[in-house]
Amino acid sequence: MSILTKHHRRKLLAEPFPADWEAILEQDLGIWPLMNDGDRSRLRDVVRIIVDEKYWEGCAGVEMTDRIRVLIAAMAGMLLLDRDHGYYHNVRTVLVYPEAYVQQQESMGSDGVMHSGSANLGEAWFNGPVVLSWKDSLESARNPGRGLNVVYHEFAHTLDMLTGMTNGTPPMRERDHYGAWHEVMTREFADIRSIYERGGRDVVRSYGVTNVAEFFAVTTEVFFDAPSHLLKARPDLYEQFKVFYGQDPVTRLPDG
Numbered sequence: 281m282s283i284l285t286k287h288h289r290r291k292l293l294a295e296p297f298p299a300d301w302e303a304i305l306e307q308d309l310g311i312w313p314l315m316n317d318g319d320r321s322r323l324r325d326v327v328r329i330i331v332d333e334k335y336w337e338g339c340a341g342v343e344m345t346d347r348i349r350v351l352i353a354a355m356a357g358m359l360l361l362d363r364d365h366g367y368y369h370n371v372r373t374v375l376v377y378p379e380a381y382v383q384q385q386e387s388m389g390s391d392g393v394m395h396s397g398s399a400n401l402g403e404a405w406f407n408g409p410v411v412l413s414w415k416d417s418l419e420s421a422r423n424p425g426r427g428l429n430v431v432y433h434e435f436a437h438t439l440d441m442l443t444g445m446t447n448g449t450p451p452m453r454e455r456d457h458y459g460a461w462h463e464v465m466t467r468e469f470a471d472i473r474s475i476y477e478r479g480g481r482d483v484v485r486s487y488g489v490t491n492v493a494e495f496f497a498v499t500t501e502v503f504f505d506a507p508s509h510l511l512k513a514r515p516d517l518y519e520q521f522k523v524f525y526g527q528d529p530v531t532r533l534p535d536g
């Protein structure tokens with residue numbers, strides 16, 4: 281991080297958090313009343329940095345507002361409460377569409393698109409913009425507990441991309457975390473895939489076993505948005521995400 285960035289952030293965070301932003305969080309972020317004071321305080325800082333440092337653009341008739349910026353930044357920021365990962369420095373632009381849009385292409389890879397499946401609720405491009413449906417982002421903000429959150433999903437992809445590869449393994453905190461991560465992710469992915477092949481159901485929805493990148497993004501949604509379900513059904517997977525994100529979300533969303 282440059283000295284300039286550091287200085288700018290310090291100045292930004294020295295200002296009081298805008299009262300109308302606080303009102304937006306209280307009104308529309310379902311998780312907000314469930315968070316403890318420490319996490320809320322941290323999230324306010326993360327929101328300010330993300331709102332400030334990204335270029336926000338409304339598309340197809342969306343007029344960009346603080347409400348859109350603050351709510352999307354708050355959900356993206358939930359993933360960074362423990363480790364900031366450079367505040368998504370690989371994401372310069374957030375494009376917001378009114379609702380789900382028609383998928384132009386379907387591809388993935390180091391230079392491709394990672395999208396949210398046939399619903400087309402969002403996309404994250406390698407070193408490019410995050411694209412979100414406002415309708416689905418707002419639903420995600422208001423309704424925690426379903427294991428669905430398009431903002432968590434797309435920003436999880438961008439954490440995965442920090443390694444230079446979109447392979448479902450984001451940069452770990454410690455070198456020796458990779459072994460257990462690979463072991464658990466490989467085993468659980470295979471198990472869940474075989475469950476769907478047999479016509480069964482799982483706490484990780486079927487789109488999550490499309491490939492390893494989607495597995496990381498979809499499991500991130502469940503981990504933060506319906507943590508008790510993930511903990512109960514797949515404790516080993518929960519544990520790996522707990523170590524990676526440095527958070528134990530079941531403590532704030534116990535019935536999620």
Ligand SMILES: [Zn+2]
Pocket residue numbers: 394395396397433437493494497
């Ligand atoms: Zn995806």
